Structures are given as structure tokens and as C-alpha cells.
Amino acid sequence: MCKAALLLLLTVLVLASCAELRWQKPGADAGMLSADFEACRTQAQARIGRAIGPAMPSGSDPRFGADISQPSPTDRRIQEQQLADRCMRDKGYTLVPGVKTEDR
Numbered sequence: 747m748c749k750a751a752l753l754l755l756l757t758v759l760v761l762a763s764c765a766e767l768r769w770q771k772p773g774a775d776a777g778m779l780s781a782d783f784e785a786c787r788t789q790a791q792a793r794i795g796r797a798i799g800p801a802m803p804s805g806s807d808p809r810f811g812a813d814i815s816q817p818s819p820t821d822r823r824i825q826e827q828q829l830a831d832r833c834m835r836d837k838g839y840t841l842v843p844g845v846k847t848e849d850r
Contacts, residue, residue: 768844769834779839786833790826798822 769779798817817825831841 765843767841769839770842771837771839774839782837782839783830783834786830786837787826789833790829793829794822794826 769783771779774782
């Protein structure tokens with residue numbers, strides 16, 4: 747029973763990894779999508795920059811004492827992506843499964 751459940755979970759995860767998500771909005775063409783996404787991304791970067799300050803220099807090495815006063819570059823990118831996603835949803839877009847780029 748446990749092996750069957752594990753196999754099912756593994757199968758679902760493998761199949762889910764094949765799906766690529768893309769933004770979609772009724773009536774929006776590729777140009778509008780691109781412009782809206784870029785505007786949301788720029789807005790998110792500006793908001794994070796105002797909230798937590800400039801990004802940590804890429805040459806800094808956390809092995810020699812991480813600056814815990816601000817999020818790591820990875821945390822910063824996650825926060826920016828979450829803000830950009832919220833912006834896109836506020837503009838009326840939804841994420842839908844799409845075809846992988848290699849398959850087009």
C-alpha cells in the first residue's frame with residue numbers, strides 16, 4: 747500500500763513538472779502580455795528596493811559573515827516574483843498550463 751502511494755505521488759510529480767505555466771487574459775495579445783509583465787516586474791523590483799534597500803553586491807560571500815539585516819538574493823527574487831504575480835493577477839491575468847517551449 748505504501749509503495750503504491752509513493753509510486754502514485756512520484757508519477758504525479760513527474761507529470762506536473764512537464765507542464766509550463768503561462769499568463770493568460772481574455773483579449774490580451776502577446777504584446778500586451780509582455781508590456782504588462784515587464785511593468786509588473788519593474789514595479790515589484792522598485793517596491794522591494796524601497797522596502798529593503800539595494801540588493802546585496804553579487805561579489806559578497808556569505809561564508810564570511812552573511813548580512814542578516816536584509817534578505818538573501820534568492821529571498822529577494824522570490825519576494826519580487828510574488829509581487830509581480832500579484833500585479834499580473836490584479837491586471838486580470840491568470841496562470842494556465844501551457845505547452846513547453848521545446849514542443850512548439
